[in-house]
Structure formats: C-alpha cells, structure tokens
Amino acid sequence: MQANASLPxxxxFSGTATHxxxxxxxxxxxxxxxxHLVAKEAALDAEIKRLLSQSDDAELLNALASAPSPASQRVLNERLRVNVAQAGADQAQQAVIFALPLVLVAGVRGKHVIAGKLPDxxxxxxxxxxxxxxxxxxxxQLSAKLLDRDQLLAIxxxxxxxxxxxxxxxxxxxPHDFKESPVQVDGDGVxxxxxxxxxxxxxxxxxxxxxxxxxxxxxxxLTKLxxxxxxxxxxxLFPLPRAPQTWLAALDDGRVAQQEIRFQVFASNTLRKLREAGETPVAVLSCHEGAELRVTLGAEKNGEEWAGFIWPLGQLDRVEAIQQMMVDLLRECHHDDIRVLGEVLxxxxxxxxxxxxxxxxxASATRH
Known part of the structure; x- marks a missing residue:
C-alpha cells in the first residue's frame, strides 16, 4: 500500500495566459x-468590475473557462465572487443576494413528486x-420556491x-420570474x-x-422542519440544508454537497450488495478525458459484478481533495482495497x- 498514490x-490546462x-x-x-500584492489584486478587481459594468459576462466566463492553470482559475473565480457580492465603498446600503443549497435524499416505492414550493x-x-x-x-425576503441549479446558473x-x-x-x-422545480422521485435518489x-x-x-x-x-x-x-x-426523505451563501458560492457548494452524498449512497449500497453476494470488493479510482473522476466498485475475481460512479470535475474542484474524501469514506465502510490509476484514461x-x-x-496496480 502506498500512501502517496495520487490521481492525475x-x-x-494550457499553461499559457491567453487573456x-x-x-x-x-x-x-x-x-x-x-x-505589490494589494496593488495587483486591485488591478485584477478593476478589470473584473469593468467587464461586469459592461455586462460582458461572456468574456468573463470565457476567461475563467480558458484559465491556464488550476491556481489561475481558482483566483479568478474567487475575485469574481468578491466583486459580484461586494458593493462599492461609497454605498450606504446594498442588497445581499443569497442562496441556500438543499440536498434531498429521497426514497420511495414507485414514484412520487416532491412539490416545488414550501408550504410555509x-x-x-x-x-x-x-x-x-x-x-x-x-x-x-426568502422565496418559498425550490429552484433547480440551472435556474441559478442562468442568472x-x-x-x-x-x-x-x-x-x-x-x-x-x-425581480425575476423563477419557476418552481418539483422533484421527480423514481425509486431513490439524491x-x-x-x-x-x-x-x-x-x-x-x-x-x-x-x-x-x-x-x-x-x-x-431546519432538517427537521x-x-x-x-x-x-x-x-x-432526508433534507440536508447547507448554509446560506452568496449566489455564485452556493452554486458550487450545492453541486459538491450533492456529489459527495451521491458517492456515499453509491459506495455503501454497492459494497453491501457485493458482500451479500459473497464477493470481495475492490475500488478502482481513475481520471478520464472530459474532466471526469470515476470510481469502479467491483468484485475482485468476477468481472460481471460491478457498478460505476462519475464525478464531473468543476472549475474549483481539487482532484486530490476529492480522492481523499472518497478514500476516507470507503475506509469508513470498512473497505481498504483501493487501487488508484495514475494516467488519464x-x-x-x-x-x-x-x-x-x-x-x-x-497485479502491480498502485494501491492507496
């Protein structure tokens, strides 16, 4: 077992600044x-504010998407959030636009629709x-409507x-016509x-x-209510509320929270099924083209018994942090045979x- 096994x-990322x-x-x-650090942060903020004032969102989002490195992408996201959320120093009052992510872990025999609006x-x-x-x-003011992520992304x-x-x-x-987003539950889901x-x-x-x-x-x-x-x-139903956050931060926090809980449910259910079938489970962690981290949970000697999980990587995701979260959770499920593939597949x-x-x-595949 090698403690330093890591995913790529x-x-x-191009490594070249093009914007x-x-x-x-x-x-x-x-x-x-x-x-100098303060001055350079102010220069970056000034350019972001200029693009915001001109409603040039396409230019901003293109710069984020084409960032030359993970560090550059993170700092651009951080400064965009700050400049969207904070008003100028001369303003006596500002509106704080916030969102509270809500992960719903639901299971039903058959189908059920969770209403897209809170009754109270x-x-x-x-x-x-x-x-x-x-x-x-x-x-x-707190809206009663339950909104899906696409509606927040559209703003x-x-x-x-x-x-x-x-x-x-x-x-x-x-001042926007948001639509209620009911949840269609068919069996179970997050x-x-x-x-x-x-x-x-x-x-x-x-x-x-x-x-x-x-x-x-x-x-x-709040979970109980x-x-x-x-x-x-x-x-x-298990509602799992996250803290209120600024709009852009909530978008990312909600996505990550949902993915983490989806992985917990996937891992615990799949490990249980493999063990009940008399199989020895093995976890394989791999990264793939298209910016995806994948996990295969399968039987050590039976290629017919397996299930897969996909984590699409967001701009602020750190591969090493996701890998560590997954390894920790698998070990909490009393599973130690974790194999990490070191090349992009x-x-x-x-x-x-x-x-x-x-x-x-x-047999030489790296184990975590």
Missing amino acids: DPRP PLHQLADALLGERNLG VDAVRALLQQHGVIAADADV QPSQLARWRDALQYASGGL FLRFLVGVAMQKKDAAPAVQLNIAPGPWAMA LGEQLKHDAMT PQIKDNLPYFPLPTELP
Whole structure:
C-alpha cells in the first residue's frame, strides 16, 4: 500500500495566459511583496468590475473557462465572487443576494413528486431568525420556491451585481420570474434544490444574514422542519440544508454537497450488495478525458459484478481533495482495497463508457 498514490488532473490546462485576466491573475499569484500584492489584486478587481459594468459576462466566463492553470482559475473565480457580492465603498446600503443549497435524499416505492414550493416558508425564516442565521430585525425576503441549479446558473454575474446596487428593499424579492422545480422521485435518489433570497445590508451594520455559517443546531432544526413540510407517507426523505451563501458560492457548494452524498449512497449500497453476494470488493479510482473522476466498485475475481460512479470535475474542484474524501469514506465502510490509476484514461472504450474493472488491472496496480 502506498500512501502517496495520487490521481492525475484530467483537465486540459494550457499553461499559457491567453487573456488579460489570465495575465493579471498570474501576476497576482506570482507576487510575494505585500504592498505589490494589494496593488495587483486591485488591478485584477478593476478589470473584473469593468467587464461586469459592461455586462460582458461572456468574456468573463470565457476567461475563467480558458484559465491556464488550476491556481489561475481558482483566483479568478474567487475575485469574481468578491466583486459580484461586494458593493462599492461609497454605498450606504446594498442588497445581499443569497442562496441556500438543499440536498434531498429521497426514497420511495414507485414514484412520487416532491412539490416545488414550501408550504410555509415563513416558518423557515422564523427558525433561521431564532438561531441567528438571519438577524431578528433584518429586511430579508426568502422565496418559498425550490429552484433547480440551472435556474441559478442562468442568472449572469452582471445581473447579480445590478440587483446588488439597484434593490432598495427586500420585501419584493428578486425581480425575476423563477419557476418552481418539483422533484421527480423514481425509486431513490439524491437531488439538489435551492432556496433563494435577498437581504438589505447597511454599511458597517451587523450582518443581516450570516453567510457560510458553520453547521450547528440551526441545521438540525431546519432538517427537521423541512422534513415535516415535504413529507409523504410513501416516501423516506432526508433534507440536508447547507448554509446560506452568496449566489455564485452556493452554486458550487450545492453541486459538491450533492456529489459527495451521491458517492456515499453509491459506495455503501454497492459494497453491501457485493458482500451479500459473497464477493470481495475492490475500488478502482481513475481520471478520464472530459474532466471526469470515476470510481469502479467491483468484485475482485468476477468481472460481471460491478457498478460505476462519475464525478464531473468543476472549475474549483481539487482532484486530490476529492480522492481523499472518497478514500476516507470507503475506509469508513470498512473497505481498504483501493487501487488508484495514475494516467488519464479515455471516456469511451469499445463503444461503452470506460470503467476499469478490478479483473482487468495488473497485479502491480498502485494501491492507496
């Protein structure tokens, strides 16, 4: 067993700065002098603000997607989030546009539809105020609609910045016709929805909403309340709320949370089935073209018994962190035979999605 077994990053970073934002980000990353560091961060922020003010979202998103390195991509994402969320220093008030990711782990015999709207969103807001997530006297509006991720992705960064500066009160909510997104449950699954809202934040005042607050009693109480509001006699439901976050941060946090829980469910269910069938399970971790990390859980000597899991890598995903999460979870499931492949593999082999099976691996395959 080798502790240093690691997956490669399959994302095609060019290593070459091809956009002014890339050059500004790389200059910031390479700076060690604190005074110069502040100036270079300000230069990067100024260019991002210029593109936001011109509603040039396509240019911004293209620069992020074509970043020359993972570090450059991370710093560009970080500064975009900051510049979208924070108003100018001269503004006495701003609107905080936030979203609360909600992972729903559901199981039902047959089919069921989870409604796309909470029956009592006022109770949710009251609970968040009781636990200090929302300030008691804050001007905050929380929508009752459960939104899918595509609706949040459709709101461009420049639009978020305009709402931040233009909204004068929260009671009207966000000026957009969001649609309820019911959840179609067929058997079991792990689903992602968002609650969105707006809070008016006065300069130098205590936060109207506690963004990225640590899990605690508020999360357990909200899990119980949401479970009661969305329950159905034929369905098992575990709502797992995340902390309220700025819009762009919530998009990524919700995606990662859903994927982690999907992997937990996949691993525990597949390991149980293999063991019940009398097989010795082996886990194979591999990275593939198309920016995917894949896991094959299969029988050591039976190539017919296996299941596969795909993690599409996002811009802020760190391959090493995902690998460690997966290894830790497999070990919690009392599974230690974990084999890590050190080269980037194709997505398709023999006209089928490629999942390397334990029976195909040489005896020398690296073990974690």
